Amino acid sequence: MNHASASAAGELSEPESRHLAPEEVLERLDSLSAEDKRRLRLIERRRLSGTDLREGLLYQEAICQALLGERRCPRKVSFVAFLAQSMRSISSHRREALARQVPTTKVDGSGNLVDLPIAADQLDPEETLIEREAADVVAEIYKLLEGDDEAQLTIMAIADGKKGKELRDELAIDQSRFDYTMKRIRRAVAKKYPKGWPS
């Protein structure tokens, strides 16, 4: 089942509510296919980096939040895509929480606690650090695809905010060609960053 291109699971007749009720969440959960569970496992693994969560916890938390109604699945969205999105969001919040714990002081040679220097234009040192790391990772991903012009152009277009048809039009490729390019990117990235990247 392709969850990416279609809002697959949402083909219900005019629903009373725009979101799944908790008992419907349970039904969808129980009817996930083995293939979908494998997809979710791959996605979870990619989202662990930079968090203190071990494998399985992100998926567990996403399910818990769905069952408790803390995150609600719109009917128009595939349940698998919803879980993937929830894991992304949970890991992102976790990374932000951890980043806030980054010390802004250090102990100097004499054992005194001193403030780390922060430049005047760097009002938020954590944000500055995350932005610098992100820039390094984007550059690294681009470099990983050295020699594959199509993949590099795709990376540039995605990084430029293009999506869907606009993205394929810019690259002048059809969906199957795009899927094949993404597969190459995915593989290269998985080798370098098997657990995703930290920001």
Added chain:
Amino acid sequence: MTKKRKSIDELRDLSDAIDESILGASDAEVSKELASLGIDPEKVAAEMDAIAQEAKRLAGKSRLARAKDAVSAFRSNPPNASQGDRTALRSRLQRMRSGRPGENDDLMMAARKGKEMSPSDEEGALDDLAQLEALESEDPEASKE
């Protein structure tokens, strides 16, 4: 002028595009990629099922804890009826006990069996009535049911 995108946004879009491509990938590709990461695709479904079971258990436990908290919060904040309110409640209770038509005939059946209530029973009944009125004022529809 086009504002330069932040690297963090670029990376987020790349990450989302990769997730989306995983959701759209064929079953064979997904299994192959899991295997390349040293994960046995055949075992994944059972492992994910076990995680889902644990999540269901934790969610159930959390729901129960929330319900318990709600009950204790309700119990620890009994309606604080003023003396004036209490007098009004006492006359309502007496009307109910007298069994006058139209005065909540469906309530307090036991209280209308002729026996006098003890003072503590009466105080308890007043507390109950105060709680009931508080609930009705929170949900006006409830009093119609």
